[in-house]
Amino acid sequence: MRWTRYFINTLREVPADADVVSQRLMMRAGMIRKVAAGIYTYLPLGLRSIRKLEAIVREEMNRAGAVELLMPAIQPAELWMESGRWQKYGKELLRIKDRHDRDFIFGPTHEEVITDTVRDGVSSYRQLPVNLYQIQTKFRDEVRPRFGLMRGREFIMKDSYSFHTSRESLDETYESMRIAYSAIFNRCALDHVPVEADTGNIGGSASHEFMVLAQSGEDAVVSCPSCRYGANIEKATSKFFDADTQPGAIEELAPIHTPGTKTIDDVGRFLGKPTSQLVKTLVFQTENGAVMALVRGDREGSEIKIKNHLGVNMLEMLGDADFESSTGGPIGYCGPVGTKCLRVLADASLKGRANWVVGGNKVDTHLSGANPGRDFPEPEFGDFTVVFAGDPCPRCGTELQIHRGIEVGHVFKLGTKYSESMNCVYLDEKGERQPMIMGCYGLGIGRTVASAIEQSHDDDGIIWPMPIAPFEVVVTSVGKDEAVVKMATELYEKLLAAGVDVLFDDRDERPGVKFKDADLIGFPLRIAVGAKSLANGHVEWSLRKDRVKQLLSPEEALAKTIEAAIAN
RNA sequence: CGGGGUGUAGCGCAGUCUGGUAGCGCACCUGCUUUGGGAGCAGGGGGUCGGAGGUUCGAAUCCUCUCGCCCCGACCA
Numbered sequence: 001m002r003w004t005r006y007f008i009n010t011l012r013e014v015p016a017d018a019d020v021v022s023q024r025l026m027m028r029a030g031m032i033r034k035v036a037a038g039i040y041t042y043l044p045l046g047l048r049s050i051r052k053l054e055a056i057v058r059e060e061m062n063r064a065g066a067v068e069l070l071m072p073a074i075q076p077a078e079l080w081m082e083s084g085r086w087q088k089y090g091k092e093l094l095r096i097k098d099r100h101d102r103d104f105i106f107g108p109t110h111e112e113v114i115t116d117t118v119r120d121g122v123s124s125y126r127q128l129p130v131n132l133y134q135i136q137t138k139f140r141d142e143v144r145p146r147f148g149l150m151r152g153r154e155f156i157m158k159d160s161y162s163f164h165t166s167r168e169s170l171d172e173t174y175e176s177m178r179i180a181y182s183a184i185f186n187r188c189a190l191d192h193v194p195v196e197a198d199t200g201n202i203g204g205s206a207s208h209e210f211m212v213l214a215q216s217g218e219d220a221v222v223s224c225p226s227c228r229y230g231a232n233i234e235k236a237t238s239k240f241f242d243a244d245t246q247p248g249a250i251e252e253l254a255p256i257h258t259p260g261t262k263t264i265d266d267v268g269r270f271l272g273k274p275t276s277q278l279v280k281t282l283v284f285q286t287e288n289g290a291v292m293a294l295v296r297g298d299r300e301g302s303e304i305k306i307k308n309h310l311g312v313n314m315l316e317m318l319g320d321a322d323f324e325s326s327t328g329g330p331i332g333y334c335g336p337v338g339t340k341c342l343r344v345l346a347d348a349s350l351k352g353r354a355n356w357v358v359g360g361n362k363v364d365t366h367l368s369g370a371n372p373g374r375d376f377p378e379p380e381f382g383d384f385t386v387v388f389a390g391d392p393c394p395r396c397g398t399e400l401q402i403h404r405g406i407e408v409g410h411v412f413k414l415g416t417k418y419s420e421s422m423n424c425v426y427l428d429e430k431g432e433r434q435p436m437i438m439g440c441y442g443l444g445i446g447r448t449v450a451s452a453i454e455q456s457h458d459d460d461g462i463i464w465p466m467p468i469a470p471f472e473v474v475v476t477s478v479g480k481d482e483a484v485v486k487m488a489t490e491l492y493e494k495l496l497a498a499g500v501d502v503l504f505d506d507r508d509e510r511p512g513v514k515f516k517d518a519d520l521i522g523f524p525l526r527i528a529v530g531a532k533s534l535a536n537g538h539v540e541w542s543l544r545k546d547r548v549k550q551l552l553s554p555e556e557a558l559a560k561t562i563e564a565a566i567a568n
Numbered sequence: 569c570g571g572g573g574u575g576u577a578g579c580g581c582a583g584u585c586u587g588g589u590a591g592c593g594c595a596c597c598u599g600c601u602u603u604g605g606g607a608g609c610a611g612g613g614g615g616u617c618g619g620a621g622g623u624u625c626g627a628a629u630c631c632u633c634u635c636g637c638c639c640c641g642a643c644c645a
Contacts, residue, residue, distance in 0.1 A: 013580045036636085219645095316643090509606090511603070513607095540604090
């Protein structure tokens with residue numbers, strides 16, 4: 001491809017609304033163009049990288065035994081009503097009506113359609129397992145789209161769904177998908193880590209996310225530096241020891257006058273005790289009513305963990321308005337003794353501890369010597385707190401670390417959630433109807449490309465990993481000298497003939513402009529042809545990643561380029 | 569959904585307070601000079617100032633409504 005015949009528009013200035021590096025560079029390099037919030041055009045250069053990644057994904061999916069199909073972006077509401085997600089999915093579901101006023105949605109994911117497809121096409125255990133995938137544009141009406149391709153409302157995703165007759169079979173496919181995902185990210189030279197994850201809106205029993213570690217990541221990843229433990233902070237646990245707490249003698253329940261101590265820090269200061277020895281009370285509103293969660297004073301409650309434990313759809317901090325009527329105590333002095341809350345949860349770090357200091361459900365009053373089982377009903381113990389950096393690893397006890405990460409892939413064991421609600425069954429060897437056991441596997445295409453840029457760039461532009469670079473090589477002619485143009489054209493044509501993905505910068509521009517553009521777009525290899533070096537029989541060969549220039553004969557440059565390009 | 573900000577040429581911005589009919593840089597076109605890391609000079613094209621309504625002799629500027637976009641929070645694949 002010749003630059004002058006292509007469609008590239010690089011920007012010297014950064015668009016004002018781009019705030020992460022991948023978005024800035026993709027916009028400046030002319031790869032994407034914003035059309036509306038979270039909605040982008042993939043310009044020719046950007047589309048090339050997307051297509052290259054898609055090809056890699058197809059290869060690895062096919063290798064893993066998955067079979068490609070393509071489902072519609074638009075889906076009838078009935079399927080979503082059947083699975084129950086028409087109500088549950090919320091405002092992110094982009095809903096539309098057709099001319100007959102019938103309800104449809106733009107698909108954010110395809111569990112419903114694939115389940116409908118498979119229940120129709122599979123009736124015997126002999127046809128299972130099957131693993132189907134597609135690469136397609138998804139729609140999620142995000143509350144706050146941002147960061148370019150990182151969080152769009154319209155985005156390209158690879159999604160696969162597998163159907164099985166047994167847990168073991170699901171485990172096998174799940175494992176093969178995890179291997180395929182790692183292979184894909186490795187081929188893109190992405191520094192990634194698989195971690196345990198919450199299942200969120202999709203549901204199911206187990207799930208892992210593939211995280212690319214990057215400062216701009218929107219997720220927090222907890223990892224252990226010595227064993228392989230890694231988890232999204234939503235899911236992460238720690239082996240949390242409470243060394244300070246010895247059961248000791250059981251005290252009597254006694255009120256303490258604690259005027260003006262609304263926060264846990266106030267109480268700690270007032271009583272002269274570290275907050276770790278106090279109990280913090282959190283109250284949430286759910287669709288079933290108010291719920292209380294008790295955590296150690298120096299820890300933070302995890303809404304996701306609490307929500308999962310309760311099995312509710314809605315969980316939010318209880319507002320001021322109906323606080324007292326729901327809990328029986330004022331804000332700041334709320335506690336488990338005599339509470340009106342329906343359920344009381346307590347973090348595992350409190351288990352076995354005696355003589356709790358808790359809110360007294362009366363203004364300016366706390367209670368000491370509160371003992372579960374005696375002074376208030378035994379709470380439901382569980383892991384309800386957020387892991388902090390430095391907490392002991394749940395597996396080996398080493399201090400955990402927390403990093404920012406970008407979620408580029410997510411695999412789930414769905415079990416029978418959709419097959420049961422949607423009656424997706426097969427006949428087993430005995431002729432009995434059984435729900436299929438399902439798995440699903442998502443991979444964000446645009447997000448992966450953006451992540452590659454997040455991980456690999458410098459002040460001048462993108463440094464592409466060769467496999468997803470829009471072009472592998474740029475041939476830059478420097479000046480209009482006849483011999484230069486002739487040599488550059490010849491090199492370009494030979495590279496083309498050798499099957500190398502090459503762009504010929506044949507523009508009538510000053511060298512500085514061409515080099516700056518080449519660095520910005522980030523072609524992994526560059527051959528520059530200029531009059532001075534050509535007079536000595538040389539062209540200049542360099543890699544984008546180190547920009548070390550080598551003077552080579554045209555033949556050597558050609559051979560080296562072909563070797564480097566074909567190598568991947 | 570709450571809070572804050574912003575909308576003027578393809579991109580980055582000034583002009584708005586104090587009303588007088590739109591400007592700068594980049595990009596683009598023409599010419600000359602230049603030519604190995606975003607050239608110089610000269611000339612030129614391009615904007616219903618987000619939209620609607622109002623006030624006024626006159627509105628980018630003041631008022632009302634509305635829409636888009638951005639940030640923080642809440643929420644969430």
